[in-house]
Structure formats: structure tokens, C-alpha cells
Amino acid sequence: GAGVSQSPSNKVTEKGKDVELRCDPISGHTALYWYRQSLGQGLEFLIYFQGNSAPDKSGLPSDRFSAERTGGSVSTLTIQRTQQEDSAVYLCASSLDSSSGNTIYFGEGSWLTVV
Amino acid sequence: AQSVTQLDSQVPVFEEAPVELRCNYSSSVSVYLFWYVQYPNQGLQLLLKYLSGSTLVESINGFEAEFNKSQTSFHLRKPSVHISDTAEYFCAVSPGGGNKLTFGTGTQLKVEL
Numbered sequence: 001g002a003g004v005s006q007s008p009s010n011k012v013t014e015k016g017k018d019v020e021l022r023c024d025p026i027s028g029h030t031a032l033y034w035y036r037q038s039l040g041q042g043l044e045f046l047i048y049f050q051g052n053s054a055p056d057k058s059g060l061p062s063d064r065f066s067a068e069r070t071g072g073s074v075s076t077l078t079i080q081r082t083q084q085e086d087s088a089v090y091l092c093a094s095s096l097d098s099s100s101g102n103t104i105y106f107g108e109g110s111w112l113t114v115v
Numbered sequence: 116a117q118s119v120t121q122l123d124s125q126v127p128v129f130e131e132a133p134v135e136l137r138c139n140y141s142s143s144v145s146v147y148l149f150w151y152v153q154y155p156n157q158g159l160q161l162l163l164k165y166l167s168g169s170t171l172v173e174s175i176n177g178f179e180a181e182f183n184k185s186q187t188s189f190h191l192r193k194p195s196v197h198i199s200d201t202a203e204y205f206c207a208v209s210p211g212g213g214n215k216l217t218f219g220t221g222t223q224l225k226v227e228l
Binding site for chain 1: 147151157158159160161164166205207209210211213214215216217218219220221
């Protein structure tokens with residue numbers, strides 16, 4: 001009965017470096033979401049995957065951000081050439097599918113600090 | 116597109132007092148409504164949701180929220196709070212045809228003795 005698992009839980013990186021954040025959704029969940037939580041900005045939607053459909057990337061803030069989901073399970077969010085404004089908590093979530101009203105379960109997040 | 120407004124960033128309240136956390140939304144389509152809670156150093160957890168039917172929904176720990184379509188509101192209430200209710204509360208909406216959540220900026224509830 002594992003929940004959504006994210007790694008690393010904390011990451012400090014230097015400005016300009018690339019980072020990868022990993023998410024392991026709840027087994028059997030076909031929908032996977034990435035959100036960003038930062039001070040003063042609340043929770044922002046980034047991207048979501050539903051099965052084999054093309055992902056909804058409408059929330060990605062710039063082309064430095066990308067995500068992939070391999071084999072319909074694990075997902076990786078990549079931030080290239082990190083900037084200080086990328087510092088935030090990156091939350092991954094999953095649900096059974098993307099049908100309206102399905103409960104979305106969140107992981108505990110990956111805290112990213114860019115120095 | 117949808118938007119959610121939580122006007123109160125912080126709400127201090129004494130234990131056993133009632134509390135109301137306000138949430139208003141804007142949408143051009145029908146929506147589903149949610150309240151999520153984030154306890155200190157923990158992830159987001161679903162507290163309650165409104166999909167259809169009775170406009171009053173309840174959680175297992177005594178919170179309730181009422182969907183008011185005319186006022187586009189989904190305020191969260193509890194008649195008597197406990198110290199353990201101290202957390203950040205997020206209101207969210209998703210469009211009737213999808214499951215992408217749009218969140219408010221959150222309300223920090225601080226329960227004091």
C-alpha cells in the first residue's frame with residue numbers, strides 16, 4: 001500500500017546545473033501529475049500524463065522544464081540550467097485515471113534549492 | 116480556465132472555537148471542488164470533495180463544506196477546532212470534463228490554546 005514516492009526529498013544545486021526529480025506513482029494509477037509549490041505562488045500545475053496519451057504540458061514555465069514517463073509508471077521531471085527562481089517544492093501526484101473527480105494522491109515532494 | 120481565491124492567508128483561532136475558511140472560484144464550465152490539507156512537514160491530503168448531489172459534504176474529522184453555485188463558493192467550516200487541526204488548507208477545482216486541479220494560494224489555520 002505504498003503511496004506516491006518522490007526522490008530526492010531535498011536537493012541543493014548550483015545555478016546553471018541540471019537536476020532530475022523522480023516520481024514513483026501508486027501502483028495501478030495511470031494518471032500522473034507534477035505541481036510546483038513555492039512561497040507566494042501557491043500550487044502551480046506543471047504537466048500531467050494519462051496512459052499513453054500525449055502529456056498536457058500547458059503548465060511548464062519554460063523550455064528548461066521537461067518531463068517524461070517511462071513504461072507508464074515512473075516519471076522524471078528535468079530542469080535544465082537551473083535558476084534561483086526554480087527553488088520550490090516539486091510535488092508529484094497520481095490518480096487511477098484522469099476521469100473527473102478521481103482522488104489525486106500527492107507525494108511529499110522534492111525540495112529544490114538553487115544557490 | 117478556472118481560478119480559485121482564498122482571501123485569508125492566515126486564520127488564528129482558539130481551540131474549541133468555530134472556524135470558517137473561505138474559498139471562491141471562477142469558471143466558465145461546471146467544476147468539481149476539493150479541499151486539501153497539508154499538515155506540518157507532510158504532503159497534501161484530500162480532506163473532502165464535492166462532485167454532485169448534496170451540496171453539503173463532510174470529512175471524517177468534523178470539517179464540512181457547502182457548495183454554493185450562485186455565490187461560486189465552497190467555504191470550509193468546523194464547529195469546534197482542535198490543536199491537531201493546525202495546518203495549511205488548500206481549496207481546488209477541476210473542470211467537469213477533466214481531472215487537472217487548480218489550487219488557491221492556501222490558508223494557514225493556526226489553532227491556539
